[in-house]
Amino acid sequence: MLVIPWFVGVSDINLTSTVPGAYFAIMFPGLISAFGVFLMRQFFETLPDDLLEAARIDGMSEFGIFWRIALPLVRPALASLAIFTFLGNWNAFLWPLIVIQKPEFRTLPVGTALFNGEAGTQWGLIMAASSLAVIPVLIVFAIFQKQIIEGIVLTGMKG
Numbered sequence: 016m017l018v019i020p021w022f023v024g025v026s027d028i029n030l031t032s033t034v035p036g037a038y039f040a041i042m043f044p045g046l047i048s049a050f051g052v053f054l055m056r057q058f059f060e061t062l063p064d065d066l067l068e069a070a071r072i073d074g075m076s077e078f079g080i081f082w083r084i085a086l087p088l089v090r091p092a093l094a095s096l097a098i099f100t101f102l103g104n105w106n107a108f109l110w111p112l113i114v115i116q117k118p119e120f121r122t123l124p125v126g127t128a129l130f131n132g133e134a135g136t137q138w139g140l141i142m143a144a145s146s147l148a149v150i151p152v153l154i155v156f157a158i159f160q161k162q163i164i165e166g167i168v169l170t171g172m173k174g
Contacts, residue, residue: 017044018113025114037120041111045104051096058092059085094162101155105148123148 021044030036030043062085070080086093111122121129127144130137156163 018110021110022113031114031116037115037117040114041107041120041122042104044110045100045107048100048103051100054092054096055089058089062088091162091165094159098155098159098163102152105151 025031025040025043028036030040066084067080070084075083106124107122108124108128112125112128115121115125123144127141127148130140130144
């Protein structure tokens, strides 16, 4: 339902054939998701109203409340959302297959699929590409590991 309008929009502004444009065209559908909006809304709803009201009484601006109080408290949710978004975009197959027109812009899932063809399956190359595809996922997990553990510890605690 959304792939055709996305492709028409990306093609109209000629993003599929230029270097920075092709990378933006690949990332475009994953920048904002309904799941991310819902997750962050639900997490912001759990923040204690008394804490935010105390900041307002102390004279803090709404942006200051968001930046200094709310945002640090929702870091575990932001880390989870970053991991989910990264994994969803990193493992995407259909959208990069449709939008990328030059072979040098192919993503790892699309390139890995090309090792399976009419002449046979090149299992060694598929395993090597799959092993390389796991490395960025491990790096992202290592970066956000502290926030993930903090989010698990805080789960179920009433603020």
